[in-house]
Amino acid sequence: MDPLREKIFQVNALLIAAVFFIIIYVLNWLGYVMKKKMVQGKPERDLSLGTAEGALMGLMALLLAFTFGMASSKYESRRQTIIDEANLLNTALFRIKLYPDSIKKSMLGDFKKYLDARIDYWDAGDDPVKINAALNNAGNYFNSFWNDNALLINDPNNRSRAEQLVPVLINMKNMVTTREAGRVSTVPSLIILVLLILVFVASFLTGFGLKPGSRNPVFSIAFTIMLSVALYIIMELSRPRQGLINLGFAEKEIVDVRKNF
Template sequence: MNLDFIPIWVLLAITILLVLFSLEGGYRLGHRSRRKSEDEKESPVSAIAGSILGLVAFVMAFTFGIVTDRYDSRKGLVREEANSVGTTYLRTDFMAEPDSSESKTLLKQYVIDRLDFTERIRSGKMSQEEYSAGMAKAGGVHKRLWELAVINARKDMNSDVAALYIDSLNGLIDLHALRVAVALQARIPMAIWLSLATLTFLGMLAVGYQMGIAGSKRSLVQPILAISFSLVIALIASLDRPNASFIKVSQQPFVDLLNSMK
């Protein structure tokens, strides 16, 4: 389960409202407690609120570290896969015809399909059936390329050239699987999202409570605090999504590769 069905701007608005609701709820509880009794001191509450906010900051930093590391990995994998496809494409020249031409055609179409698949993923409109069809098509190309490689390798089992081509093709297939795993399947666990939401709610509740028992009035700083926390959470969610429309991994290596193919 993930939150991809919720647009980022909606998630941002919901988070802001959650923080404001928590602050207001805590403020009212603190104000009511202050009217009933003057015994509760502000200092212990301040320490507790600070501890909870420290936990919120820790979980945010931990989660942000996860998504930024994966974002960097996605960028690196795009370059590596494009280089692997390009190397495989060049080494098809060592194959006999018509296998060489067929392999080049398959690889060129493979690059086109990769770019199209990525664009449709980003649009957020790709259905599960389309996703499965795209994966199946890529698997079919891999299978056919491997069949052609085996046919040519069997003509000369001691050929170093055939070994080089098979090595690059094997790398292409492995990088495809790794890129799918990192970009589409490795996501922030729901348990972390729930922990972050719960700690944020409790932290803001404690801050509001502290303001209430201190007898201070509602401040314009509260919306600023709510927006600040919510922006970080929305940024984490955007980096976590493969269909992010705000923060994208450049596909320029594949575009350049496609332009270089004859």
């Protein structure tokens, strides 16, 4: 993920939405004030925007819906990935329990440490240092019980159990990569930038398109709130480890795997 975006992710989405609210409202007001001054200087001049304002608003709405859909799709993909990993962890745990007690005890110890590392991966939030530490710990614990299981394939008494566990472990390892790729996969910065430019320009032109004396503060505030809320929801969907719209309910499925020890 872009280092700048990682820093922005540390800022509360509500605070960013509040900043957007102020910017949108001020731009709307500035557009109205500019129109009013220009009309006062040359009252006969036609400063109406015509269809341009409607076209710009339509373009903004289209990009807003597109961005919202993209953020929502990525959110759902992350949720499904967490559920899939929880299922793999459960499968691996129950297959490990099929080993004799002498082997099972050692492998369960490494597996529990691996599970704790995966839980730490979620608890790290959007802190890149803690996330990398959790990934490294999980990798080390995984390698430990992978090597133990690989040795058991040469044991005729445990070969069948070890071979059945191999594909589950491979899928677990791949799921770590999938989840991390999903975490850093966000709505492209260029799309966000273009969306913000359209929102700000549309806010200004909405105010500029009003006739002097016809500005309704209630409408302006409502317009500002709706745009700010839409941007806020997009931000929430893009940072599912924090905020009101998060994936904590899905992560609970991984935490609940501990109950099976």
